[in-house]
Amino acid sequence: MIIEDNSFILFQSIIVPAAFSVLALVLGNRLKEKTGWLSSVILLYSTVLIGYTQLRLFLEPSLEAIEASYSWLPNIGSLSLGSFTLRADGLSTPIALIIAILCTLISIYSVKYMEHEHALGQYFALYLLYASGMIGTVLVTNLAAFFLFFELMLIPSWALIGVWGTGLREKIAFKYFMFTEAGALSLLAGIVATGFIANTFEIFEVSQGMVGIELGVQIAIVVAMLLGLFVKMAIFPLHTWLPDAHAEAPTPISALLSPAMIGIGGYAAIRIVYTGFPAVVKASTPQFMLILSVLALVTMTYGGYMALAQDDIKRLLAFSSISQMGYMLFGIASVSTIGLVGAVLLYVSHGLGKAVLFMVSGVLIHEFKTRSIKELGGLAAKMPYTAIATLIGFLGLMGFPYLIGFWAELYIFTGSMYTALQGFSHLLEPNSIRVLITSLAIVASVLTASYGLWTVRRVFYGQPTEKTMHAKEGSMIMIVPIMILAALALILGIYPGLMASSASTYISELLGSIG
Amino acid sequence: MAIVPTVGIETIPAWLSWLFPMIGAFLTPLLAKINPKVRDYGAVLFSFLAALMTIMLIPLLFSVEALPKWEVLPWIELEGFPVLSKIEFGVLVDPLSIIMANVVAVISFLIMVYSLGYMKGESGLTRYWFFMNFFIGNMLLLVMSENLVQTLFGWEGVGLCSYALIGFWYKDRKEDYLKTWVGEPPEAYPPSHCGMKAFITTRIGDISLLIGIVIIVAFTGTLSYMELIEKVEHLPHEFMWILVPAAILLFGGPIGKSAQLPLMEWLPDAMAGPATVSALIHAATMVKAGVYLVGRLFPIMYVASKFYPEMGSFFYVVAWIGVITAFVAGTQAITSNEIKKVLAYSTVSQLGYMMLALGVAGTTFEFFIGYTAGVFHLMSHAIFKAALFLTAGAVIHAVESRFLHHMGGIRREMPITFWSMTLTAFSLMGVPILFSGFWSKDLVLESTLLAGQPILFALAAITAAITAFYSVRMLSLTFLGKKSKHIHELEHEGHHIHEAPKVMWIPYSILAIATVLFGIGAITLLPLGGFGGWLEHTFENYLSRLPGMEHSSTLLAAELATEGTLPQELAVIITIGTSLTVLAIGAFIAYKLYIRRSPDPAKLVGSKGVLKSLWNFLFRRWYVNAFFYKVFVYPTISFSNWALKHIEIGGIDKFNYVLANAVRGFSNRFRRTHTGLLNYNVIGMIAGIILLLILVYMVLV
Amino acid sequence: MSTPDFTLYALTAISLYIIGLYGIAVRRNMVRIVIGLEIITASVNLNFLAFTKLDQSLLPLAQYFVVVSTVIGAAIAGLSLMIVIQAYRHYGSIDAKKLSKLRW
Structure with missing residues (x-):
């Protein structure tokens, strides 16, 4: 059952931050840095709205989605851009909720971290626009x-990196912008093609419109869109913008950037490919999806190896994000609920864990003015909360039980293995390549454990430098804020149903309709 | 006959046994704010409550027909999942879990009491108590869990506690080298490194376990032990082959957690932690988790081998890895210079025995003999090894060093410790009659004979000789002979060696007495077949009532039956005879070398030749440890550095800059057309007009 | 009437046009460029009148165009000469090559 959003809940959650950016x-x-408190209150409003939506979805299993639709632009000749539709269902709401929570808490964090920076009014205005962009995208x-x-999403973040960043910030911001923009153009090509071929821009009607279109064309459109999304997700080899940025x-x-934004690429991949192009999913499994799985495996492993070699703690976390996005892609490519x-x-899990870790690195930078792991050491005694938070963060990335990361990895690998072994019920050959790939992917998580624990040891144990x-x-x-996020990871780790049950209901129906 | 979950009050102690320590762990920081003493005693109280709960479950052992008591609560229900849609959360109370829970909880409580004395004056005690209680809670959760996911929670939880506690003295102070580090150059490691090493090594095992779990759930649809036992009979036969790699991968977890080859090297280095941690985690409980898991999986694999003989390879893998580990670790204990390390290698070796027993059990008709042997040895070993570690801790405290060559001749000053260590060491060696170690080890040997595996028997027997050797060596180097120079220095400074405080020696003397009691119990209960026989009877009764386990043959056992196995009485006689012989040989050689000092062991290995290289080989741990560093750790790091330089920066990222430079170069060339000269502009204009005219002409015509 | 016919006028106009283009395109002396501009203007005017040879009724319109065009041509001449004078004041020469600031 789908409900109409008559009280503009979804619309408000997107527009309010944007409006208040002024x-x-x-x-x-x-107010200088205290603007952060203001912006976090504004974002808290969005968080509460989305949280309310998620709670409704969780408590009412029969509720499939909450939708809202607003008429938007007039028709340009025969082409209509459709209406401005919003939808909160089991897939989008957990993601939007995490984005909102992260934005709220990090705004509070910014109050302290950015206290000596200039032009903070502009900073928080851009920040609010950025948050609004992310929630809107989802x-x-x-x-x-x-x-x-x-x-x-792209433009405020470009400005934020370029003005308040460190190092070669203008150049890095430009590189980030160009790279993501190139990807976005590929995405645009796909969207425009879809609009013209299927005669609609509404994702739920695209699948109807694509009936009867030649499979090669559909695959081409999907590949174009995925190229753009993979740049955003930083999948190998399109990831090089991420470490610098x-x-x-x-x-x-x-x-x-890392926890909230890059995962949106993954969300979009699920939404667009599975909802709009079921024929691609169905006809090309196992080949197309298998290739994506291999790509995911390469990303996972590559990110892990690169993280091992880093001395700069933020670059290490950046490569770790690349690795985690490999996991997400692996789940997406598993073609199973x-x-x-x-x-x-x-x-x-990555959102919560990586936010904790980046914020911890910020605490370290704020205290010691250095990002180099070599220059840090022996901190556990004087900074116990930071140490605990870091350990929880890395354990979450490793897929350690009691944290939501465990369930994420368990389900991703079980899903892929189930797809691989599905042949059993139909007396077909099991897809042994996928079995192998899944096993290798699980082995790759040793890398995550290695760089995580090694970093904790180098930074927090031993003698002080x-x-x-x-x-x-x-x-x-x-x-x-760091501890709040860590606690959330723990709570969800013990009871993931809060986020997972609405997601699974929706996704199982989605996959069921593909057949 | 299907077994369904039920709800009842008898299982309440099972729930509370792990809930109390977990609650205690989280209350510790709060209690610490009140008063350090409240915190200390509070922590011990919670472990006492856990022990109380597990003891309350013991009466259930005597009414085996009522077991298993299986109780579940819904945990995560995700409709729409084809498999794994309903994960539950519960307790599974059966003889195995009752025995294991009691071993864990009671020994944990004794060790917590000992900690009050051992850890007195240390900083960071809040952290210590938190992790100890969290550990006990997780371990009991693991023992009581009814499905593999819940087990994973407990499994990884104890791993985390182990990591945190091994690295308790994370400051890695070089001043504490004698007490807190482990190893000697070139393999000396500080505590934080050892914690990390333990975690990563067991992680590798856990990965294998996870792959196995994923395959099993994808294939059978369930992870609950009871449901798996029932489902195994009804799986489609053509695809049963997938269970074989799944089972062996599942065994990877125990290989890691129970420190079997090839993942054994973390355990000796885990000795960087306090002696209480070594006793609790690395002797009595956590390392047994692997054995426990194998025991849990045993009925499932056994029934599977009934229908699919190739499953037997799972049991062979378990048995062979067990016996080879036992042998290798035993030889490594011979040359170790640190008291706790000797005990660590010994633990690995004895764990190998347990795996051996469980492995051979799966290949026979009378599976319950080997099964009982494994479980009995688990109990027996937990008691005496915990005591050994606690006494070692007392000695280290007194002598302020972990090295055997810094000890010696303190028998008079520490009599209670001496007798406790001697009694428990005798149990370890398998001194006959009075010691439970003798009975349990003999049962293990007997089961290998009954399974018709003479080679395994021989290896196990040789290992028993080695065990006797290093035990006597350790005892004599620690307590007998002359005092070392180090002790003389200490006494010169005013630190005299004296007996441990009461709060420390009471726990380990209780354990020493317990090991003797169980030994005596084995004889006095002889009409019932001794304590071992009673266990056998209980397990046989329980296991054979599980679906599919009816006391009939597996295909594999039927195959073996044709090879002819020994009648039980003959096996018992051969076993007792062999074990006494090897005990005597090992002990005698050690006696000559270390008590009599003729020939002098230092001179024997000091001279060049075969003995020296052999000694070196054993001292360097068969180079397994060095192998891991050389082949896995360093190459991975250098590979990632190389890849960073050449692939990331030199290759992919370079492409970005190549592209950018190409664009810039092109536009550099192209902009030279802007000469700014009027004439050229006009010429360009004319050219353009001509071009347009031609185009128009072509279009129109 | 044997007045010269259309073709002759048209060809004259085109050749004048080309001469004028030559002046603009090739000559570096700014005064010559201005002269070239004027020649082009003249050729355009001639072209208009040439077409009246084809159709007599176009004559009023053509005359009208020529008158306006001549006036505009004068204005252009004045304006461009003023630019030349300013350029001379600024650069000290009437060489068009000197006006190359709008370059890469």
């Missing part, structure tokens, strides 16, 4: 509107 800009000169189902918000961005923005739910849960001799715990304004 307020932040104006008040910024006076909630809209009209492809044209999706592209609008996709670009709306994440390392040199201001840490609160890194904590949003379990795997897709695992991918959604991985987004949640000269830089860390006079360490003290970070400010509570920075620590409390």
